[in-house]
Amino acid sequence: MSLPIKYSPSSEYYSISKNTMFLLFLVCLTFAGVYKMEAQEIRPRILISSDIGGTDPDDFQSMIHLLMYANEVSIEGLVSSPYGPGRKKDFLDMIDLYEKDLPKLKEHSGGFPHPDSLRAITKQGETELAPFRGFRRATEGSDWIVKCAKEKSDQPLWVLVWGGLEDIAQALHDAPEIKENIKVYWIGGPNKKWGVNAYSYIAENHPDLWMIEANATYRGWIIDDESPENINAKNFYPNFIKGKGHLGKDFVNHYNGDIKMGDTPSLVYVLNGDPNDPTGESWGGSFTKIQRSTRSIFQNGSTQTDTVAAYDVIEWQFKGPVLDIPKDSVCFTNEIWGQVWNGYYLGDGIYGTKYSSKKPEIGSYRTSSDIPELDGLTGQYTSIVPWPGETSEHDYILGTNWYGDRLEPQLFMGVQQGAKTVAKHREAFLMDWAERWKWLE
Template identity: 25%
Template structure:
């Protein structure tokens, strides 16, 4: 009886993540699964967050690498593996959907490449499903996470545009949020040109080396790349982690190149999906019209063309990591800094890889054996206003950890996320629960983003965040 009561109480707590309520992001996945093992890798990770992200569709599609086949059965195979561990996942957090529920979401687009599959008579189960979900009585945005070609989405938009009133089409399209992993067919540029108001995140063209998303799997000099190594993956994901880890394939080209398309939908206190310019696990992006002369072709058959509108695309961070310090203050700034668009993503890579490793532990471990993320709690609102030159405090005294682990604090300014672009230093120690900051002199109202990162001392170490937006006004 006691066990039953504990389970009920735990479920009630975990539904709100220990008092932290959030609204799940809705997402439909378009995947050219079997074109590259990385789609399978990304689906394994996605299913481990299936209680935190509202998965509304899993649609098998084509791409420039996979032009005449779609493979919904490959998605189903992964769901069967997930089904074997779902009961154990529920011991750690509530809300993991049943495998039967996920199987109903598996659909397919046409086995036709690109714009050849868009137009009259080109509807598919997948394109119709996107419209059906979009028409549901739900005010939340609907994210379309495109891991291959985008022509199934293009067909949905084509039909909406040709069968709905202008008012209704505008209403439906306004709810869409699209993140595509580069351009993997010729429908991406068609979508952007024909639907200029559509919220669209992409590194345009087919030159993957110029894309922000490659920050997830790139090997970078001066950076610890251990957690994307094949040996780390084998030890922490593939082996001795149950059926879901066992179906995680070896890397063929690049590990999890599609994962950035949904990473920023995970509720971790840092991610704000409606604000790509704020920076998050999936990278940081700014809204502008790219210079076509700098857009490169990468060797696929996709034809690139100038953008005719603003899109959410590559942004640059100037990042100096904090590193452990053996004596005295536990952290110090590194002696090297990095400045490029890949930084916006890989700066969080150790954190989200540790999170992945912890959640796949949940597939096989009891609650007591596994690690769970800390819960940062601010002692003040997440948005505050101060005057120029004023000293103010940021405090997270009531932070807790569900496992009773010790944890570390780290406060830092994220200049690129706010309107005030100069770095604002923390006065004194940045690794204590209360941080002191002096607002700089400003001639007009400016905003500055301060990030609290709380990392537990469990295994693997897990991090959660709070973002404080400070509005600074002239004296």
């Protein structure tokens, strides 16, 4: 017995045998399976390195956002990295909240990961800032970065860094070959200030890394001067989040619910636009290719007349006694803006410390040490925009895939260069997120 099937758009009829129909059915199942695999495969592979639980609560806000979009990406790692007291448990606490909201989220998409799968990929990274050389020791987190980067895939692993670069620097030190498989989007600025030693190691020893260094662009999320009133920093929570789910109840615990989420641009960068083209349009910003990362070395101090670019690597070197101690031994501290950085023995009677200003400023420093020659040294510096600054012989020469904040004056928001490339998408991004909050009603 054969089944007549109408062939559209003509009026002819064709007969197909049962065997043929069965074969066509198998083919359809095969293509459906392939399509399903491809649909899963095209989700960006991401690994988050975060100082969640550290000195800035905005990482908790960004983590809530990530979990609500977890069906759009393949999360392969959550690594707790410095700066501050944050630890792996802070990630796990957020996953616990996500688990409570998961039934409602799954009503809208089947792609949300199981909480246990997220717990399994949550790792403890470095808990201390890197010493002068830029790396210290392998951690569970840095080893996990290496493991994920070596997984066979047609896609890169997007390493989204919401804190210091310590675990990235360690992973690159231990397995430099992973550079071929990873692309890094780093929220710099204050994180560059604290993680300047790890940054310096990467820029000097791995300049061929594919890197977006966003020192100011991300500020377009935070500066809401041009946003409609209903979605500004104070009003978005009461208008769209309050009372929605366990994640919504927790959101108010961070900045009283005021929107900051300075790390989120790294995530939406891979969700919107073409992430392989940093110079294009994306919710996560638009960037320019840079060929050097500027560095200033001052021997025996600096004064207010010494001008550097904001986000420069500033290195002070001082002369002192020749000691029979290992290099990278902490021998003094350097206080700037009430915050303290370690100073290290570099060998041959030379001592050094690094800093990176997170904005244009006139800053002062003062050293403290049990070594008389290093105690009570004072000085100043002046940092300006844009970055990179003027060329010097000490600059880090970068490869062909390093990108930084856009330089055009019309893209500044105040002193924050490139910030308008994110701010222009702020309303679209927030209203898209507002739709997801409805899922948790």
